[in-house]
Amino acid sequence: MNTHTTEVRSTFAVWRRRESYLFRFDLALEESVTTRERRSILREIRDNIEVDAAARGIDAALDSLGSPRALARSFAEDGRSNRPSWVRSIYWFTGLLLLWWTLAFTFTAGMLSALMDNGAESAESYFLGLLVSAFNRDSGIGIGWEASSVVAYIPLMFMVIAAIIAGRLWRVLTRRR
Known part of the structure; x- marks a missing residue:
């Protein structure tokens, strides 16, 4: 008997949820860090989401990260939030x-x-x-x-x-x- 309670979703639905979250995160992050740093951070967060979603499901993986704007603020350096968007x-x-x-x-x-x-x-x-x-x-x-x-x-x-x-x-x- 399978006791795994993670909701099974289509690959497209998981992709759509992940990319929607990353898009909002990218918009919030744009004002705080340089393009090179932003790409590196996005790559890292995307990999973390994929690993966590495989283990616990996409909903739990995204919930554990919190809101995209709050996560972006945690990566911001002092005095750099004045960048143009x-x-x-x-x-x-x-x-x-x-x-x-x-x-x-x-x-x-x-x-x-x-x-x-x-x-x-x-x-x-x-x-x-x-x-x-x-x-x-x-x-x-x-x-x-x-x-x-x-x-x-x-x-x-x-x-x-x-x-x-x-x-x-x-x-x-x-x-x-």
């Missing part, structure tokens, strides 16, 4: 860019839908400073965007500023002094 800034920029594209495409699709409903051939409008044109003709349908003024670049400037603030990128300049 490049990954966080990329996530913020990409997230805001995807949000802007989604809103712009939704606006444009709404314009095109209105054209099709009322039978007009073409229309132009502005979305956050961006000239949006749509047409519905017998030959086909289409949309177009034109950035003809500085106002159209305000969302891009907003995304860059959000990335700088989220990633604390000004620390690159202050660290070199």
Whole structure:
């Protein structure tokens, strides 16, 4: 009789749990240590998780490590937590860019839908400073965007500023002094 009480999971589920934990740990660790140190620490933690998960199960292995942020703090050296977070800034920029594209495409699709409903051939409008044109003709349908003024670049400037603030990128300049 097998008295082993560890829950048997699929290999994918174990991999997903481990990699999710390591991803969050890596994000928290990025602000504290150099890239070389971070890779070494991640390799060590990954090996430890694999060994512990084989013996006790993935849930017990991850529970014994605690939260990824607390584990990352234990590896931090004094005075090094002021490093810029490049990954966080990329996530913020990409997230805001995807949000802007989604809103712009939704606006444009709404314009095109209105054209099709009322039978007009073409229309132009502005979305956050961006000239949006749509047409519905017998030959086909289409949309177009034109950035003809500085106002159209305000969302891009907003995304860059959000990335700088989220990633604390000004620390690159202050660290070199």
